[in-house]
Amino acid sequence: MKKLFTVLALALMTVMMAVTVAGCGNSAPTKEDFDALKNRVEELEEQNKNLNVFRTDKKTYSETETMTIYFRDTAVYKIKLRFDTFSGVPFQSGGGPHMNAYLYLTGLCSDINTVEIIGGTFLESDEGVYLLSSTYTSSVIKKDIETQVGASYTETSNEYKSISRLDFVICVPGTHVELARFKNVSFEL
Numbered sequence: 001m002k003k004l005f006t007v008l009a010l011a012l013m014t015v016m017m018a019v020t021v022a023g024c025g026n027s028a029p030t031k032e033d034f035d036a037l038k039n040r041v042e043e044l045e046e047q048n049k050n051l052n053v054f055r056t057d058k059k060t061y062s063e064t065e066t067m068t069i070y071f072r073d074t075a076v077y078k079i080k081l082r083f084d085t086f087s088g089v090p091f092q093s094g095g096g097p098h099m100n101a102y103l104y105l106t107g108l109c110s111d112i113n114t115v116e117i118i119g120g121t122f123l124e125s126d127e128g129v130y131l132l133s134s135t136y137t138s139s140v141i142k143k144d145i146e147t148q149v150g151a152s153y154t155e156t157s158n159e160y161k162s163i164s165r166l167d168f169v170i171c172v173p174g175t176h177v178e179l180a181r182f183k184n185v186s187f188e189l
Contacts, residue, residue: 055179077108079105081182091166112140131153163187167185
């Protein structure tokens with residue numbers, strides 16, 4: 001959105017300059033005109049920030065970090081990748097185009113259904129996208145209790161390929177719109 005507002009401000013400035021050059025304006029834009037436009041862009045950005053109700057502390061996480069998802073200023077849940085698996089990695093092949101995920105989830109404000117937390121998540125590799133096909137273990141994540149959760153993701157192209165990179169993408173709840181991601185996570189084929 002910031003880029004959109006910046007482009008809008010630049011477009012307005014360009015129009016002002018064009019009018020002046022064409023002789024239709026009384027004078028060239030002043031520093032005050034530019035400052036007024038800059039202040040207006042900052043106001044619009046601040047208003048837009050309040051519209052983004054779900055957020056994380058940053059957009060990209062390493063695989064060993066814990067991601068906290070907020071609704072406005074309230075921490076709602078945490079996601080952490082599990083390395084205490086048989087293979088020692090949080091993602092491993094489930095055979096063919098399937099990838100199994102091993103996570104720790106914690107509800108921070110109430111009990112939450114597992115699908116509400118990871119229902120829109122997906123895996124992204126350099127060769128394709130894996131969408132959530134099922135979850136197993138606990139269906140309800142209890143408040144303030146770190147719970148082990150397993151999930152299965154299926155490649156959308158239905159062509160099993162060898163992958164060299166894998167990102168775990170967390171989405172705005174109820175959508176497939178990216179909120180943040182665990183970048184370059186460990187996996188085993």
